[in-house]
Amino acid sequence: MSSHKDNEVHKSNKRSRKTIRIIAIVVGICLVGFAILLATRKPVSMQSVASPLINRTAPQILGTSLDGKKVSLASYRGQFVLVNFFASWCTPCQDEEKALVQFANSNQGVSVLGVVFDDLNSSAAGFLHRYGATYQAVSDAKGQIALSYGVSQPPQTYLISPSGVVLTEIIGPVNLPSLDQLITIAKSRGL
Amino acid sequence: MNGVLGQTGVLLAFLGSLATVVVLGYGLMAHKPSLIRHGRGYSLVLLAGALLATVAMERALLTHDFSLAYVAANNSRETPLLFTITGMWSALQGSILLWGVVLSVYIGTLLFRTRRRPSDELPSWAILIASLVAAFFFALMLGPANPFVHVTGAIPADGTGPNPLLQDNPLVAIHPLFLYLGFVGFTVPFAFALASLITNRLDEDWVTETRRWTLIAWGFLTVGIVLGAWWSYQVLGWGGYWAWDPVENAALLPWLAGTAYLHSSIAQQRRGIMRIWNISLVVSAFSLTILGTFFTRSGILQSVHSFSDSSLGPFLLVFFFVAVGASLALIAWRGDGLRSERVIVPSVSRESAFFVNNVLFSVFAFVVLLGTTFPLLVEAVNGAQVTVGAPFFNSFIGPLGIAILFFMAVAPLLPWQKTNRALVQKRLLWPAMAAAVAVVVEIVARVHSPGQIFAYPMAVFAGAAALRQAVFHTIYSRRRKDGVAKFLFSRTNGAMLVHLGVVLIALALVSSAAYGQRGSLVLKPGQSAVFDGHTFTYHGVQTVVTPAKTSLEALISVDGSASFAPEVSQFGNNTEVVGTPAIRPGLIDDVYLTLDLPPKSSSGPATFGVVIQPLVSWIWISGGLMAVGTAIAAFGTKDVSPLESVEEELEVRKDESDPEVPVNT
Amino acid sequence: MLFTSAVIVVGGIGFALIFSSSHVTTQQRIANIESEVKCPSCDGISALDSNTAGAFAVRSFIEQAVKTGRSDSQIINSLEASYGPTILMSPPAAYGGRIIAVLPFVFVALVLGFIGFFGYRRRRRQANVEGSFDGHLPAGGYSRRGVVLADHGLIANEPTQAIEASDEPILEAIEPLADVMVETRRRLGSIRQSWALYLGILLLISGVGYGIWVMRGQSDSQKQLAAARVQAQNEAQTILRARVLANQGQDVQALQLLSSVLKVDPNQPVALAYQGWLLRQAGEKDNSPSLVGQGQQLLEKAVKLDPGYPDARVFLGYILLQDRHDVNGAIKQFAAFLADKPSASFLGATKSVIVSAYQQAGLPVPSQLS
Structure with a gap:
């Protein structure tokens, strides 16, 4: 009697052990996959995703400049435009402003158009004046221009081709050498 | 000096843990009691080293020893005392040190508690495994996360001070501490689970032994999570307290696994069932703490909390992988022995309810893990960045939460093993009536959204069930002529208090989600405005300069009471401006004020953000209730075994011949 | 009393659900869209919940767009067009939005299937073990075995009295499911053992099948989206060409061009x-x-x-x-x-x-x- 029972129990245990092993292997495979997924990810700070606006027609910019004139991006057709979103309170904007002013004055056939991001017009104007900037800057009181360009955090800069297409998005401060390079490449491609 | 002391401590702790592992391991394999006793002793070296390193770190912080890079980066002469002390865990290296020292203290306590049975191999193996974990963390401190690195170049005259977000609120001081106490606490049950697999002592011993440990870890983690929510509510300025941020989820995941384990482990203790499940849950809880730390420290997830993306990521990931892999291998190896002789019968019994609740918690955890890691998956597949936020989580957690509330109400009322219809009916009566009243009230009050319609009665049902059980236990004790206090602080009552806390949190969450109001007010000095029944009067701004920060405070009174001062501040050398909300807390609702747009001139208009959050204070209160409940559940008086209580209750029922219990329905 | 309360709870919830107003005001609609859009400068906080400048911009954009009569999806799409999918609080369909919504259900199906399958196997095996040593037991052993089996919930090959005695409380249990299961087992005779197996297999297959279906639907929709993206770039030009053709009297070609646009974006x-x-x-x-x-x-x-x-x-x-x-x-x-x-x-x-x-x-x- 008992030997028969033991036999059955033994068989059953053997089978259940097999089941557990199969499950453990399946879970293990999932674990390996999960670990590989995690191991191959880069930190968010090192990731960059291209703006969906690139190679699309630039959203229109219609507004009033800080000195009260009507400004339209469409009126810049036929030349490269660097659209720069900035604020007086943003530290990296302060870092890039010198380079930006230099670039705007270097006369490479590129116009710079500033767009005020979440700032008082007076502070923004003061900020530009402090760095001797002479280019136009548009007030964007409701943030709608920034929204149409997908700006999250100033400074953010867009290079727009003479035909009105967004060529590049630069997140964070710009610097002179890379701007020069960018323009050269854009021009050489006949954009 | 501090650096040398600290470095010595870390090295000592590392060697101590290594020695424990080697000597204890050899002793246990060879079954040599003298070696085992010897090996256990080495974990005292680990403890001493860890304490030494901690003392050195605190001393360096208190004396502003800027020769240490960590102190220079996280402390300044202007930093207030409290934040100087908590500077130890305000950045990566110090947090790892905190992890190490907490683990060492746990190991030391474990050693002390098992000192009378050194020949018992189960706790000794547990000490070995916990020491292995400690060895990993102290190795990190010797290598990539060394907290005692000297500054390069000249010693700076002053440090940069902690992150502005981390020096504005005292909660930041204790919240990480509790989180770490909870996180690290799960190492002990994990160590025991593996020890039971290694020693092939797969019965209920390890579950019984770790019950209190798990409760302590779980309680600390609960408090840590609630404090974290409270901190983010008070500091981050958006009026909410939970954003399903990856780091919040990282703390929630082990909590969920721990909660499931606390319930299913009772089933194993009482009935010897769910053995593999319990081991899996404990392994999950532990490995999820490591995974959570990996999420926080690797910077691969977009989070408010990613203060550092460090080089620790790969190490933590490998450790996570090894821990889970080794546990899986052990489970597979011992698989046959893990089969309990009993199975759960699909019946209306407590174990069935626990089982369903466990399934619900697993789904809950899966949803949270999925939502947290899904952006990584999308990024891996097509390189795009996506956000998985509140809408996804709420749509799943809402229904799950309601289901959990239901089983939370029913489970404590059900007897073990067999259905006793009359008894269940009697126990369900009061909670069901309370739920009925809640339904009537919500119909009268015209509650709209389906989520609330389900959530309120379920919460009331669960709350009434918990109350009924607690009251019953206490009254029953008087019949038995035992002291009321003894039964008031019984473990069951502790558990029911925790349930009440959960119910209150559920009520507060639902109410604040449904009836919260937000708006913005533009006011000139002297002007008043009414929003959601509260009157706001703006009095003007003032600039407050303290050594640590310069703030612009806007004085605004709510309902004619004293002034509140939402502010924007600039900390020390940081150019970043941080807004600090002002909160008028209340048991019915909180008024939450932020200074969204400071006035241009002192007479100009200022823009305030206003959030009215109903019942939100109850979340923090409930956190406290849950902590007390957990403490009672861990250290309270033992209950009479439930079988006895069931029988006795039946006798009581016979005596009273309760007319309200219908015989048939 | 208990019965009355239960009726009130169930009936009341039903009543409240039926009469809960399904009417959505414009304010609620705006708030809904706002809660689906992330505040551009935040991590995981919606435009509705945030007080940052970016959130204000999003809110005023949404309000304006709703006023001009644009649909919810149009509003969300136009924000996605400038920010990419990160601006949305949940991933859009083309970026796994459907997979993430379905995976929890797949998980539940797998868990239930797993429990059903192994629960069944386990019990059948134990039934075999018990049954096999049953034959060697004297008749007096029945009562003891009845208890053991009640413990295991085993009904197979049992004398009827033993089952009834041990199962009595379960039969009377308030949970109808248990009743149904016991009832089904009793009535279906030999099939009674297999229900768990069938249910388990069914759930497993349906779970896997659903997963495959979703994956396929996903890849299809992804293809469509890729096509749509290419198309969208050309859409304006295509429509323009169609209009020029129409002006020239080439209506058929114009219609063809327009249909090609409508095929992608109806x-x-x-x-x-x-x-x-x-x-x-x-x-x-x-x-x-x-x-x-x-x-x-x-x-x-x-x-x-x-x-x-x-x-x-x-x-x-x-x-x-x-x-x-x-x-x-x-x-x-x-x-x-x-x-x-x-x-x-x-x-x-x-x-x-x-x-x-x-x-x-x-x-x-x-x-x-x-």
Whole structure:
């Protein structure tokens, strides 16, 4: 009697052990996959995703400049435009402003158009004046221009081709050498 | 000096843990009691080293020893005392040190508690495994996360001070501490689970032994999570307290696994069932703490909390992988022995309810893990960045939460093993009536959204069930002529208090989600405005300069009471401006004020953000209730075994011949 | 009493659910969209919950867009067009939005299938073990075994009295599920053991199948989206070409081009409007009322999708006036067209017809036209 029972129990245990092993292997495979997924990810700070606006027609910019004139991006057709979103309170904007002013004055056939991001017009104007900037800057009181360009955090800069297409998005401060390079490449491609 | 002391401590702790592992391991394999006793002793070296390193770190912080890079980066002469002390865990290296020292203290306590049975191999193996974990963390401190690195170049005259977000609120001081106490606490049950697999002592011993440990870890983690929510509510300025941020989820995941384990482990203790499940849950809880730390420290997830993306990521990931892999291998190896002789019968019994609740918690955890890691998956597949936020989580957690509330109400009322219809009916009566009243009230009050319609009665049902059980236990004790206090602080009552806390949190969450109001007010000095029944009067701004920060405070009174001062501040050398909300807390609702747009001139208009959050204070209160409940559940008086209580209750029922219990329905 | 309470709870919840207002106010609709959009400068906090400048911009954009009659998906798509999918609080369908919504269900299906399958196997095995040593037991062993089996919930090959005695409480249990299961087991005889197996297998297969289906649907929709993206870039140009062709009298080619746009994006209002207009003209030429009717339907759809699109308004007005002789309906469309301040050239081309409509209705001609 008992030997028969033991036999059955033994068989059953053997089978259940097999089941557990199969499950453990399946879970293990999932674990390996999960670990590989995690191991191959880069930190968010090192990731960059291209703006969906690139190679699309630039959203229109219609507004009033800080000195009260009507400004339209469409009126810049036929030349490269660097659209720069900035604020007086943003530290990296302060870092890039010198380079930006230099670039705007270097006369490479590129116009710079500033767009005020979440700032008082007076502070923004003061900020530009402090760095001797002479280019136009548009007030964007409701943030709608920034929204149409997908700006999250100033400074953010867009290079727009003479035909009105967004060529590049630069997140964070710009610097002179890379701007020069960018323009050269854009021009050489006949954009 | 501090650096040398600290470095010595870390090295000592590392060697101590290594020695424990080697000597204890050899002793246990060879079954040599003298070696085992010897090996256990080495974990005292680990403890001493860890304490030494901690003392050195605190001393360096208190004396502003800027020769240490960590102190220079996280402390300044202007930093207030409290934040100087908590500077130890305000950045990566110090947090790892905190992890190490907490683990060492746990190991030391474990050693002390098992000192009378050194020949018992189960706790000794547990000490070995916990020491292995400690060895990993102290190795990190010797290598990539060394907290005692000297500054390069000249010693700076002053440090940069902690992150502005981390020096504005005292909660930041204790919240990480509790989180770490909870996180690290799960190492002990994990160590025991593996020890039971290694020693092939797969019965209920390890579950019984770790019950209190798990409760302590779980309680600390609960408090840590609630404090974290409270901190983010008070500091981050958006009026909410939970954003399903990856780091919040990282703390929630082990909590969920721990909660499931606390319930299913009772089933194993009482009935010897769910053995593999319990081991899996404990392994999950532990490995999820490591995974959570990996999420926080690797910077691969977009989070408010990613203060550092460090080089620790790969190490933590490998450790996570090894821990889970080794546990899986052990489970597979011992698989046959893990089969309990009993199975759960699909019946209306407590174990069935626990089982369903466990399934619900697993789904809950899966949803949270999925939502947290899904952006990584999308990024891996097509390189795009996506956000998985509140809408996804709420749509799943809402229904799950309601289901959990239901089983939370029913489970404590059900007897073990067999259905006793009359008894269940009697126990369900009061909670069901309370739920009925809640339904009537919500119909009268015209509650709209389906989520609330389900959530309120379920919460009331669960709350009434918990109350009924607690009251019953206490009254029953008087019949038995035992002291009321003894039964008031019984473990069951502790558990029911925790349930009440959960119910209150559920009520507060639902109410604040449904009836919260937000708006913005533009006011000139002297002007008043009414929003959601509260009157706001703006009095003007003032600039407050303290050594640590310069703030612009806007004085605004709510309902004619004293002034509140939402502010924007600039900390020390940081150019970043941080807004600090002002909160008028209340048991019915909180008024939450932020200074969204400071006035241009002192007479100009200022823009305030206003959030009215109903019942939100109850979340923090409930956190406290849950902590007390957990403490009672861990250290309270033992209950009479439930079988006895069931029988006795039946006798009581016979005596009273309760007319309200219908015989048939 | 318990029964009454349960009825009140279930009935009350049902009542409250039925009578909970399904009407969504504009405010609620705006809040809904806001909660689906992330505050651009935040991590995981919606525009609704945030007080940052970016959130204000998003909120005022959404409010404005809702006012001008744009649909929820149009608003969300236009934000996604400038920020990419990160701006949304949940991933859009093309970025795994459907997978993430379905995976929890797949997980539940797998768990249930797993429990059903192994629970069944386990019990059957134990039944075999018990059953096999059953034969060697003296008759007196029944009572003891009855207890053991009740413990395990085993019913297989048992003398009836033992089952009934041990299962009595379960049978009377308030949970109907348990009743049903016990009942089913008893009635179905030999099949009773297999239900768990079948259920488990069914759930497993359906879970896996569902997963595969979703994955496939996903890849299909991804392909579509990729196509749509390419198309969207060319869409405006395609429509423009179609209009030029239509002006040159090459209606067939124009219609083909427009249909290709509509195939990818059936809700493209411009394409709908011009397609409708071309169909109407073709129908008039061929004297086919059904074509005119199709054209009118398309134009009505275009007006519904984008109430502020003047071309659709004016085309629909033409049809109503000239084909349907519905002067008042036409006037409504023309009024909407004029309200949108159309360009002078467009106005010039359509002026005479609109003026005649107003004159037919006996209404004063709007000042814009005189």
